[in-house]
Amino acid sequence: MVHSKAARRLWKLAAALFALLFAGFVAAQEAYPSKPITMVVPFPPGGVADIVARPAAEAMSRVLKVPVVIENRAGAGGGIGMGHVAKAKPDGYTVLLALSSISIIPEADKVTERTPMYQLNQFVPIARFTADPTVLAVRADSPWN
Template sequence: MQKTLKTLCAVALTLSAVAGSAMAQDAYPTKPVTMVIPFPPGGVADTVGRPVAEAMGRHLNQPVVVLNRAGAGGGIGMAQVAKSAPDGYNVLLALSSVVVLPEADRLLSRPPQFELAQLQPIARLTADPTVLVVRADSPWKTYAEFIAFAKANPGRITFGSSGNYGTMHVPMEQLKAATNSFLLHVPYTGAGPAITGLLGGQVDALASGPASVAGQIKAGKMRALAHWGEGRLATLPDVPSFKELGVPISYSQWSGIFVPAGTPAAVVTKLREAARVAAQDPKTIQIFTSAGTSFQFQDMPEFDKFVQDDAKAMLAVLKKIGKVN
């Protein structure tokens, strides 16, 4: 009888704990959610993340607070979320470099800051080809003039990036490899500082998502020479793709939301709903349009496959590029 009572008590406690956990998940979120953007303000991730965080917060009835956690080409902020508690209160707004950085660390014979398997994809938000830009007062009016100078003057043209093997660095390494040219890499802590460096004359060129440079191009401060996409871009219809110019390279700078692997399914479902609502929000769509980008939304199942496919493709690119400074 005593053993039976003890067994019944143990079962009751277990059921109570399970029920309490389920109720906590159903109630999520009960406090503000932190969205980690692993880059400084002013870049594509920030341009995308802030309006999305605001729209998601309205749907979740809790603020989604943006935290810029820059460093190591985005690796520090990505690792912070990957290693955080899987409770839905730390989400990551990552760029496509999230699939590159662990492999880049291995390429450089150092322990990865995080593994892609530590992160659960929630939703893709944007996917834009990068654009090669120079200052409007630069001597290069066309890509042909730019690459001709680069080949005749190895190392004279400098380009900025958000950090080694980041979304602004990899496409430029593709360009160097495809054209057998030498451009000098100057890494910054993020896209915002790199763009400031270009405008201030510290570097000569860079590759960036359209959202970060469209305003500067419209204002006559930058000139776009080519892009890594297919065909012509709606926001930059006069700018040719590299494929049009006979250079067989492509690169997409996508953005998406991730949470730590192991986050409860009920919490993941609520975050997926919030991301979908944000992608349909008229205010957010207008902000994106003004910034020169648009939602290219993918929900979790499709985005998960997209991430895995992109990781394989970028691994092949990294092996081709090899170790770089």
């Protein structure tokens, strides 16, 4: 297939413009992370979640080379902090350390007909720190099996 010089120049120009446009797009992307990360712990300082969060935040800071700041937002069985993260800007700079109550609270909201603080689909798990067993227990001499 024979192309004219003008057509070849047009293709070269289009390719060059595309390359410039793409290069500008790539250059505009900010490196992550470029600022401190907030790790929300939805329970008070000194509790199990806080004890797990602090060494995890220190390790993240070393690896990511930015501060990872713990922010305890206690209340409503963890719902206050979890609701805060659910409404935060989804830019990767606010992360949540949650316990098993993350899956219980939305269901409890449905059963009690409360306005939900958050929905599970507002979160994406990125790491598992512990195996947090949740059990229902009764006295050994109870008629329940």
